Amino acid sequence: MSELAIHFFFFWVFFSSVITGSAATAGDGAAKTEFDFGTLTLSNLKLLGDAHLNNGSVRLTRDLPVPNSGAGRALYSKPVRFRSPGNSSPATFSTFFSFSVTNLNPSSIGGGLAFLLSPDSDRLGPAGGLLGLSEAAGFLAVEFDTLMDVEFEDINGNHVGVDLNSVVSSQVGDLGAVGVELKSGDLVNAWIDYDGSTRIFNVSVSYSNLKPEDPILSFPLDLDQFVNDFMYVGFSGSTQGSTEIHSVEWWSFTSSFDSSTSPNSGSSPPSSSPPPPPPTTTLMNPSASSANEAKSPPPSLAPSESNSASSTTQKDSKSSSCHNQLCKQGPGAVAGVATAGAFVFALFAGGLIWFYSKKTKRVNSNKSDSFASEIIKMPKEFSYKQLKQATKCFNANRVIGHGAFGTVYKGILPDTGDIIAVKRCSHSGQGNDEFLSELSIIGTLRHRNLVRLQGWCHEKGEILLVYDLMPNGSLDKALFEARTPLPWPHRRKILLGVASALAYLHQECENQVIHRDVKTSNIMLDEGFNARLGDFGLARQVEHDKSPDATAAAGTMGYLAPEYLLTGRASEKSDVFSYGAVVLEVASGRRPIERDANNNNGKIGGGACSNLVEWVWGLHREGQLMAAADARLGGEFDEAEMRRILLVGLACSHPDPLARPAMRGVVQMLNGEAEVPMVPRAKPSTTFSTSDLLMSLQDSVSDCNAMITISTSSSEKSFDGGDIV
Known part of the structure; x- marks a missing residue:
């Protein structure tokens, strides 16, 4: 084990022992939920009705060449907290998703899909114009409707609407006004944001991967009236005697509570409403999804030696005894330990970073300088981890093209939801040379008719170039x-x-x-x-x-x-x-x-x-x-x-x-x-001097009708370029 690894090991052991207790005291009201398609597993996704998976995307309706009426629903399998005891504001949440509506028979339209907040994960509403939504259960949905239905007071067959416990939309926007046609089959991007403190609900829609400055819908909404403490999030879609296919290609979601209004860490939920299992934090470990099956703990049970395991199911079992001791000493001790832990962390981390940078500076200087000369004018450096996550580990389903000496992947940055194109170098000496050439050239170019280079990455022996993804392809x-x-x-x-x-x-x-x-x-x-x-x-x-x-x-x-x-x-x-x-x-x-x-x-x-x-x-x-x-x-x-x-x-x-x-x-x-x-x-025809013929045709000409004719002059060759293909 290297000296650096030993330092990190002792640092991690020490810091973990200090802060585990304080981390375990986070109240339910401060829970944060965050996930995307890159971190979801099959156990994290619940499919109902006609919903199914297809090449890395979620399809809400069946792929049938004949008109049919059906409905499907895809939900994140864990409930998400939207109201918290002692917190006067509902959760703040935002979601980004890319979807498409394609049709095997363009003359057969009808249905649509919706982003959904539902109080249960088992009920599927009717097909047809109801989009699989169930008014009996209550819901909040943002619908993308492809059929004008007078019964539901639709404004046209290409609109977005906000549905509050009813498929008759309370807020409606014409997608034609922002240049989006749902039935085009093109990928559509949607952003839905709700601020729990200001209680403003925003919906933005665009073909572009850039979020529009002005949302298509923006209005005040008291979310408390339409959600329970816990809700399930996902999508619902339906067909109405049509062959529409509703496909969700990417989805990211995050929700949290304003820390300034979070309840005290010692608060417990009211005994009249036992909560389901906590909604989990960032899904960086999808294998831990078995927690979905855990039973709800009894209400109002204070932490103790006997029940610490059930009250901290998401924490490492090694930290439970430390957690119990801190809880017995009260919130003052927790705050003191947390403050001390943060202080020690800052000192230790600073010293470690200084030590390591001094030790490795001389070793890496030559290597860094040689590459820095190539990319000094680049706009941004991405980490390999960022791009690996954006492309779902460079999944074959994300391949959108093959360029010179590299493969191009579609990627979605989890932090911003921006859609990008990632060009990955082929692992050959020539491929690396070509990528360095491309990087050094295009990094200096600026023109409205050139693909814009967003940035680059040079880690793990790989060179990755990040470009804007063009929504209309090649x-x-x-x-x-x-x-x-x-x-x-x-x-x-x-x-x-x-x-x-x-x-x-x-x-x-x-x-x-x-x-x-x-x-x-x-x-x-x-x-x-x-x-x-x-x-x-x-x-x-x-x-x-x-x-x-x-x-x-x-x-x-x-x-x-x-x-x-x-x-x-x-x-x-x-x-x-x-x-x-x-x-x-x-x-x-x-x-x-x-x-x-x-x-x-x-x-x-x-x-x-x-x-x-x-x-x-x-x-x-x-x-x-x-x-x-x-x-x-x-x-x-x-x-x-x-x-x-x-x-x-x-x-x-x-x-x-x-x-x-x-x-x-x-x-x-x-x-x-x-x-x-x-x-x-x-x-x-044109002529070339024999001194110009510097290379063999066998490496340059395909097998389709290649022809070179010898002219009457022995010093020249006549070339008919049309016969070389």
Whole structure:
């Protein structure tokens, strides 16, 4: 055992023996409940009716393709104290949850879900418009209703309401007013807060992970009239002859009493109302959930040698004798020991920290300095523990993407409820190098169309990058996986945003940044469908006007410029080519490489792979450029604007890098401030000197129709980039 470990061991033994008694005296009224999906276990969750678990989320209704009427309820299995004897204020509580309402049949709607405070954990209300709520038992609920029901005085089929012992809401807010559509299937975030001292009830709803400044509902509420001493918290949902699926993806909850109004530690509950088992403190040890089964202690029993075990079921058994001795000596002794313990703790901890920092400063200085130079400009350092908890131990169900040399996880910070994206380095030397490169580059960048880096973590041999999570996902998913086509105005705005970001990287940064992996899966969409270019794992910084070094070509086939494949030299012009492929992909609704595709009735391309850039060049040659427009748009676009953008895509995809426009010029073209350069009908070919062929094609070219032709000149090779995919 190391010297440091020995010091910590004796410190812990000493401090535990001092403060255990004072900790055990905390009265019931000061109880605090805190948990989230990262700490809950199956024994902490009670499911009723149709409620069930599905890939880490809680679904309140069944997944049936045919319309049905049913109800389900999911509750935290332990009762939570909302009123405390001797405390004039009810509990202060706050909860954050993310949920979605999806529908297997969009024309079949009806039901909804609600956050619920219920006096019992066994009763499930009716299905249909009642949302599984039971008026006979009494409840407080915040409903998210997807059907306008005249019987319940609903204002529309997209509202939030506060229900007090009745499904007729006493307070109602139109979610359309804050831009939220429950039936969209998108993830919705909700915050519910109640201040026990001011007695103000607030409800906030947003697609964003940032809590809105102004709640959608805010009103005074005397919670005492609608809750018992103990209530169960959770969710209730129902279908009303529909195929709606109500899924809770994340949930955190905390409640406590104002310490200034807490009762004395010696207070006992009134004998007329024996309480259930105490509601437990922070659920950092889910395995202790067997306490749920404990019977209620008899009322008004003073602590003694015979009953100390039952009155302190949540305390370590080794501390019970100390607890009894302190209680016999009265509150004065408790306060004295607690004060002394805190004083000794401060002295000992301060000395220990000083000793350890002096001892390890020299050892760690070189290591810390080498990494600090990389992250000195980073906004925030996160702890590994924070990010592990936020991602549920990097659970596979939290994976939302795979970037260059890393996996991206969805995370929710337990302290704030902020939703984040955590990029975790692959455990390889190259992966670490790429992450350090990404960290050093993106930490210095600031642009509205770049994904914002929130912070970083370098612990336990791992490098983690923390970004804003974009609620509308990546552009490729919006184009190819959404239930409805991405509207043309959104597409136009996205292309302009990406062009603006690349112009910033190429021409406005202190050092030029070459992204090297511009593609639709690396373009994220925020709540307003604004483009945010991300994933800088392959990016390189070079001085302006300096020729880039040759490297192994990296990126994604279909987006790679022909000269980059042949020479390994990435430049701003190779980024422009990648952007051109993105433009054609967005305008046509076709992927850059499609296998087994119908290549325009065999007119263009051939074989097992279809190259989008070549396909559009072929249409342009035949005078049919507008045939490239995405048919799913149904003609709902300005034809002149579509033609302009297709020509911009071809101009950027020119085989000759010198003929491609700069990204600042592309921004001007998209804004109508500059004309698109003349794009020849026939796709030009370009030549490369043999001295430029610095790498083997076998490491760069896929197996789909690769072709290099030898020209009549022995000193040059002619390259048709369209046949490499």
